[in-house]
Amino acid sequence: MDILSDILHVAGLRRRLLDLHALTPETALRFPCDRSFGLHAVTRGRAFVHAPDLDEPLALQAGDLVLMARGCAHQLSLDRTTPTHSTTMAIAPFAGAGLADGTPSSRAGADDNPPTQAYAQVISAAYQFWHDPLHPFLRSLPPWFVVRGHSLPPLSALPLTIGLLDRELGDEGLGASSATLGLLDALFAFALREIAQRQNPGAPGLHHAIADRPIRQVLTLMHGNLGHSWTLEELGQQAGLSRSALAERFRNALGDTPLNHLRTLRMQKAMQLLANTRQSLEQIAQAVGYQDAFSFSKVFKRTTGQSPRQFREQDAADRQSPYRAKEAS
Structure with a gap:
């Protein structure tokens, strides 16, 4: 089982391509991201990311990628100075390829006859996880993660x-539309993989857990059959570990x-079922x-702050x- 893909699916991932932007000195874009991860990939020129929690703007060059964790509202511009005016891109739909009015009108034109005015070309997307609480892996991601294009081999995935x-x-x-959405999903997954692989080897995290074969086996069992009445003894037997060894090793791997x-x-899966199906509470339990x-509802309310019925009504x-x-995801 691909554990990361299952995490994203159960967490209710929705992806939205915000557009291919051509930034000029007169333009800046604002991205409120209350329930979304944001991603920008610079394909030409240079751009700056501004946010209240950044000590200084993030400078991005062609080939660079930045991933912002959920809730990191920010602005994107050509100028190192924080923009005073910007266009909100939070819900702007992707209407097709091409650039906004007043900017270079095509890829060929931008390549063959570069404008005298400085500009940058940026692909932007939002990856929405609407429900709370988030999966621990998603919650643990850093607020800002930058991948420098020059630091990667030319034939690597990103x-x-x-x-x-x-x-x-x-x-x-x-x-092009189908290809673009598929490539965006791949780009997001590759960025998450890059983050996981760069985690501190001594710190708990998904990459650490996946690298530990018995713990990976336990996670695969959990993800594969959440309806099973797993006990610590049974999980330990499946992984070839005693109860105490499994508990210690699991805590070291995932905290x-x-x-x-x-x-x-289980609560992540329950939120998905409540939001996307009409199954009864007994079926979901x-x-x-x-x-x-009853026992399911008690744990669900303690976890989310709402009863299952309240959650379903709020989601609707x-x-x-x-x-x-x-x-659709």
Whole structure:
């Protein structure tokens, strides 16, 4: 099982391409990200990211990528100085390839006849996780993560994907929309993989857990069958560890106990089922390993602050929000 893909699916990932932007000295873009991760990939020129929690702006050059964690509102501009006026891009839909009015009108034009006015070309996307609480892996991601294009091998996944995105958005070929959305998903996954691989080797985290074969096996069992009444003894037997060895090894890998982590996964799955299906509380309780709706509801409310029925009603109301991505995951 691909554990990261399962985490993203159960957490309710929605992706939205905000657009291919051509920044000029007169333009700046604002990205409120209350419930979204943001991603910018610079394909030409140089741009700056401004945010209240940054000591100084992040300077990005062609080939660089920055991933902002959920809630990191920010602005994007050509100038190191914080913009005083900007255009909000929080819910701007992607209407097709190309650039905004008043900027270079095509990829070929930008390449063959560069304008005298400085500009940068940036691919921007939002990755929305609407429900709280977040999965521990997503919650642990750094607020800002920058990948410098020059630090990566030319044929590694990130620069290749950015290059393909740039081409698809500029050429407007057959199937460009489908290709672009698929490439965006790949770009986000590669960025998350890069973060996980750069985690402190001694610190708990997903990459540490995946590298530990018995702990990876336990996680695979949990993700693969949340409805099973797992016990610490059974999980330990499956991984070839005693109860105490599993508990210690799991805590070292993920900073949590196995059964606490299992409960977190179950509540994540329950939120997905409440939001996306019409299953009864009894059906959902059984799907996530509880014998009855009462015991499930008690744990769910303690975790989310709402009863399952309140959560489902709130989710139905939230679907009318213009800030919530409507596309399928």
